[in-house]
Amino acid sequence: MAARSTYYQALDGPAKVRYNKILQCIDDIDPYTISLRSWKEDPHSLPQISYPDIVNFLVYTPSPYTLEDLKCYKGLDAYNQFVSGWVRDVVSTVINGKHVVTAKVMHSQRLREAALKPWLIAEKCGKIIATHCNCIAGLGEACTHVSALMFYIDTKMQRISADNYRRGGRQCRKGNKSTIIQQEMVSFSIRPHHCINECLQD
Numbered sequence: 001m002a003a004r005s006t007y008y009q010a011l012d013g014p015a016k017v018r019y020n021k022i023l024q025c026i027d028d029i030d031p032y033t034i035s036l037r038s039w040k041e042d043p044h045s046l047p048q049i050s051y052p053d054i055v056n057f058l059v060y061t062p063s064p065y066t067l068e069d070l071k072c073y074k075g076l077d078a079y080n081q082f083v084s085g086w087v088r089d090v091v092s093t094v095i096n097g098k099h100v101v102t103a104k105v106m107h108s109q110r111l112r113e114a115a116l117k118p119w120l121i122a123e124k125c126g127k128i129i130a131t132h133c134n135c136i137a138g139l140g141e142a143c144t145h146v147s148a149l150m151f152y153i154d155t156k157m158q159r160i161s162a163d164n165y166r167r168g169g170r171q172c173r174k175g176n177k178s179t180i181i182q183q184e185m186v187s188f189s190i191r192p193h194h195c196i197n198e199c200l201q202d
Contacts, residue, residue: 040091053126101119118133
């Protein structure tokens with residue numbers, strides 16, 4: 001077994017078994033033991049998670065304990081935590097072809113306490129494989145802190161797509177005039193709150 005974090009050592013037997021099973025897809029590496037230099041802050045390194053991926057995971061993924069759908073509808077409300085700026089220091093790395101993303105998520109009502117550290121494993125295409133968090137509800141693998149991280153990635157991916165589209169429009173204007181893209185017609189509905197721009201600043 002590869003090195004494990006102090007967090008792992010404090011888990012009970014069944015929780016350790018589940019934790020180890022999750023880590024099999026990333027070469028048995030515990031995200032809490034990955035060195036700082038191995039993480040990247042580049043948003044282009046993030047998996048392409050979108051809202052449907054979030055819903056599929058939070059609502060329809062079988063619970064590892066009951067084998068029934070998670071149906072974590074509360075997790076869908078975690079968007080408010082992201083908009084409020086609680087998700088910070090988002091970094092990622094790639095292990096065995098899988099994208100591992102972690103962040104610090106502040107307590108919404110206990111700001112003086114240490115930030116929580118959720119992480120998730122996903123395919124580059126956005127399919128979420130597994131999640132975890134060191135909060136009390138983290139063993140359920142669908143807490144609001146993980147969900148807030150998912151929404152951060154989703155919005156970040158949409159912002160990157162929007163930027164790529166704008167750059168493409170400028171290129172068309174410089175090139176073939178018959179293929180001009182009217183950028184002014186683009187309207188993204190991903191920013192219902194004015195502070196999302198601040199939340200996404202690196």
